[in-house]
Amino acid sequence: MTKIDSIINVPNSKNKIIIQLKKILDYSKTNKISISIAGARHSMGGHTMYPNGIILNMRPYKEMTIDTINNILTIGSGALWEDAINYLDKFHKSIAVMQAFSSFSIGGSISVNGHGWQKDSPPISSSIISFTLMNYKGEILNCSRTENKELFSLVIGGYGLFGIILDVKLEVVDNETLQFKYIRLTPENYVEYYQKLISDNPKVKLVFGRLRISNKHFLEEVTLNYFEKIKKKPKKIPPHNKKNESSKRLVFRSTANSEYGKRLRWDLENGMNKILINETFTRNNLLNDNVSLIENKDKTSTDILQEYFIPERHFKQYIDKLKDVLPNKHIDLLNITIRSVYKDNDSYLNFAKEKVFGFVFLFNQKKK
Template sequence: MLTRRQFIRTAALFALAPRVFAETRREIWVNDVHSQLNRTRVRELLVPRNRDQLAEIVRSASRKAVPISVSGCRHSMGGQQFAADSICIDTRSLDRVISFDQERGLVEAEAGIQWSKLIRAYLEAESGKQKQWGIAQKQTGADTFTLGGSLSSNVHGRGLAMKPLISNIESFTLINADGKPIRCSRDENTELFRLAIGGYGLFGLIDSVTLRLVPRQKLRRVVEIIHADELPKRFEERIAQKFLYGDFQFSVDEKSPDFLQRGVFSCYEPIDEHEPVVAKKELRDDDWLDLLRLAYTDREKAFKRYSDYYLSTNGQTYWSDTSQLSAYLSNYAQKLRELIGGEESSLIITEIYVPRRDLPDFLAQAAKLLRSNRTTVIYGTVRLIEKDDESFLAWAKEPYACIIFNLLAFHTPTGIEASANSFRGLID
């Protein structure tokens, strides 16, 4: 098994492809796209386009002991995707669909593929066929996540009775420290399978992933406005009624008694395959930007507009896979500064895992903490996760409620420290 130190040392200069960025004469800085608080100077930025090129980087690294870092679409905010003075590998050009087994519902793709491209590819391949497959889950909030990064973080979506992504992974190919491809599954190299999923890249570079698809279904959205005290019971009811997906998006107006307490409870139930899919009302990018502007400037109005929109979509029908696609506003922080001015700031996301029975108490305590710290919450939601009994570094150690907070952070020493205090308080 590779140690963290051994893995970090597996990198080197890469000169196989002329289109690789080998910019050694000027400073190269990288950053995450959401919090924008992980600005890191790297030695080079490399873009391998196939397995051979990726493996050559690793083989060369073993000889030259040059540190590497690996990133995809750069949504991670924990700093794990960058390393100072490293060779930064951008995996986004590793984006081919390798195979699609229509009979078994298995799709293999390179690790740099993004979810929207993967979905388009299998939908095109199964067009006109009776048996239809789709993804079980992905992260929500954006589609610009790579498959390899999703595996490395062992992500989850808004499934009401689903384990993390490891439950949907059939196998993957990992490039080890010698530059050799290793196939990992529940039957081959089982230890690496359990370690690398949720291992944040510490055990090798993910080259390709075979994903287990599930039968594609039609769903109806059912929307209500409820109170947090009702959540544990209402989640249980929806699961018993065979709803597949759902979440609770709470009010972020700290001046209201409804802060973190009242929210949009939106769930999705399977419907007959012959019913039409009709989703006439959708938010465009401009609508999302305006909602985000209101979340910064008038959170009472933001929740009213958002909840009114969701209530107006009650009864709309969707496909189980494409309903998970989400808009993401790139450069949102810059766009908001242009609209409303103010100090340089961005959003930081955290996710807190709470026993489901304790969810109402946690939300009440969190509201008090965030008010007392004068921390601005721009967006938040509650989802469920089932226990992960496969990965070695499991975060879902029991069936949890997962509470996601998008906190506003100002890019000053005082602002960053204030955000850190709030995050520590939420965790405690």
């Protein structure tokens, strides 16, 4: 719990937001109050909110336009990826790089430099063409790889420490029709098959791995799930199926503190994979998932998300070590997803200094 001074909602207008933010900066300097920036508020930890400070709610600032000739989306930093996807869908375009869930904000994702499940891709930084930044003086600076390039590198992954991100120019791609494929493997064979089925296959666009976490066969099985481009006209994004989403969440949350639930989820997901194999989806449909699918509504526990980036050459060794480290009666492991991340050449605080596999852990911890 972080005590704050106030929350200020910004306007959805470039002229108005600049005027308002300059006034807030003057007020913060005069009264010596720190400013923190918030979007969808999914960034982990109280470090994103300064104690007794002002919180700028950037969510209302979500103006957007598209340049379909050069495939560039200009968007307000408060917009959610969901907003961008729904807008781009009208133009048969899609996001180049983003996280697994569309309920995060553009500015927040840039500030943590999240990565996605786009095939063999660097983090979000690689798809950023430029952005405008208001610094502590109230000056508006354009930041790119050629203009204010040091700030460009620092702001990406900088958690809002260097200014307020306003407008962002992002690379966009075509909204393609993709066909689902999957294979069950032992972890020993994952890297070999990843190279063969994914890296060497130009048709693959999206991919992720999932490790088995039940006590029975703990970390002894993994699924490699991927989507190949096919020649078929993409359909529009269908409305969210609330009943289907509720069922997915129920299956996922049933794994908390339950060996039976973990085994059941593994069996159900693999059974569903067999049914869905060769099923087609649009890129936008696959990217448009909400984090509420895994939300913890139990007030007596909290979820902890951690990620570790492991060089490809250490993949098998890392999993062997996990078998000794992870079993722990005080914390409950709910999920391990594997994603490949290419080297990041843009962010100063780059977590991918070479090609790595990101192991995304979700734990559940009971409160005392």
